[in-house]
Amino acid sequence: xxxxxxxxxxxxxxxxxxxxxxxxxxxxxxxxxxxxxxxxxxxxxxxxxxxxxxxxxxxxxxxxxxxxxxxxxxxxxxxxxxxxxxxxxxxxxxxxxxxxxxxxxxxxxxxxxxxxxxxxxxxxx
Amino acid sequence: xxxxxxxxxxxxxxxxxxxxxxxxxxxxxxxxxxxxxxxxxxxxxxxxxxxxxxxxxxxxxxxxxxxxxxxxxxxxxxxxxxxxxxxxxxxxxxxxxxxxxxxxxxxxxxxxxxxxxxxxxxxxxxxxxxx
Numbered sequence: 475x476x477x478x479x480x481x482x483x484x485x486x487x488x489x490x491x492x493x494x495x496x497x498x499x500x501x502x503x504x505x506x507x508x509x510x511x512x513x514x515x516x517x518x519x520x521x522x523x524x525x526x527x528x529x530x531x532x533x534x535x536x537x538x539x540x541x542x543x544x545x546x547x548x549x550x551x552x553x554x555x556x557x558x559x560x561x562x563x564x565x566x567x568x569x570x571x572x573x574x575x576x577x578x579x580x581x582x583x584x585x586x587x588x589x590x591x592x593x594x595x596x597x598x599x
Numbered sequence: 600x601x602x603x604x605x606x607x608x609x610x611x612x613x614x615x616x617x618x619x620x621x622x623x624x625x626x627x628x629x630x631x632x633x634x635x636x637x638x639x640x641x642x643x644x645x646x647x648x649x650x651x652x653x654x655x656x657x658x659x660x661x662x663x664x665x666x667x668x669x670x671x672x673x674x675x676x677x678x679x680x681x682x683x684x685x686x687x688x689x690x691x692x693x694x695x696x697x698x699x700x701x702x703x704x705x706x707x708x709x710x711x712x713x714x715x716x717x718x719x720x721x722x723x724x725x726x727x728x729x730x
Contacts, residue, residue, distance in 0.1 A: 496637050497683035497712075502720035504640055504679060506728065507647075508672030512664045517728050522660055524651055527727045534727060538648075542641050549638025556631040561615030576642075584645050590652035 485551070492548025499541040528591055535592045543581045550577050633682035636675040643668065687712035 475483070506523040509515065519526070527534040554573035558566050589595055618624040643662075650659035662668060691708025 493682075493686050496679060497686045498716055498719050499723070500637065500640070501676060501679050501683060501716070502723045503644075504672055504676045505720075506724070507644065507663065508640070509669065509676060512669050517724050519728065522656075522663070523728060524647065524659070525656075528651075530727055537723070537727070542644055542648075545637050546641035546645070549634045549636075549641055552631060552634035553638050556628075556634060559618075559628075559631070580642065580645055584648065587645070587648040587652040591648070 489548055489551045492544040492546075492551070495541060495544030496548045499537070500545045503538075503541050528588075531592055532595060535588050535595050539584055539588055542584050546580045546584075547577050550580075630682070630685050633678040633685075636678040637682065640672065640675040640679075643671075683716060684709060684713070687716075 506518065510518045511523050521529075524538075527538060530537075550573045554569040557569055562569060618628040647659045647662060650656070650662070687709045688705050690712065691703060691705030695705075695708075696703040
């Protein structure tokens with residue numbers, strides 16, 4: 475398989491994995507963080523959901539990283555492709571470059587912020 | 600051998616509104632635009648994480664209570680659930696399971712995965728919030 479085709483296969487594979495993550499894990503995160511907590515709906519307690527999740531050190535940090543990084547990859551990858559279908563086909567290369575830049579910076583930022591909040595992540599539980 | 604093709608490839612030119620001419624195309628485009636909500640929610644949440652990490656927890660919580668952000672989150676949840684249902688249906692179409700002489704239908708994969716989504720969501724709530 476040519477190198478470019480192999481790279482494409484890997485990128486689309488990660489996109490597909492991100493699709494599963496966005497389908498199975500993202501809805502509950504949006505509900506807890508973005509709707510239930512600010513509106514005081516079930517099952518939110520006095521503690522905000524992000525702190526509650528991050529207080530479960532390893533598994534909580536891993537859950538947030540996988541959900542946010544996977545969803546970001548899937549969302550940006552698909553959205554830049556969608557834009558080429560609504561009249562921006564000429565800017566395909568530029569959109570791809572901006573898209574991958576946002577993905578890389580976003581995933582790095584997520585990892586750094588989560589490690590800042592929970593520096594003992596790499597120590598054994 | 601010349602690289603020039605003997606017959607030029609015909610590419611039909613499509614305007615930006617091509618997907619409005621047919622119900623299937625419109626449905627396809629709505630499905631693709633779910634990615635906008637997935638991506639923007641992720642970026643907003645990364646910003647909230649940055650506020651948490653820098654110790655500005657109050658600012659992060661104030662951002663979560665912003666009515667505009669809450670309204671966006673409601674839309675994001677609806678679109679993400681739509682993404683989930685189309686993704687689950689697609690799994691059933693792409694990878695049908697053969698059991699003896701019968702083959703699974705896409706709606707069965709949709710139903711099974713919705714049940715799985717509910718179980719996972721409930722487990723996340725139990726593990727991280729209720730305990």
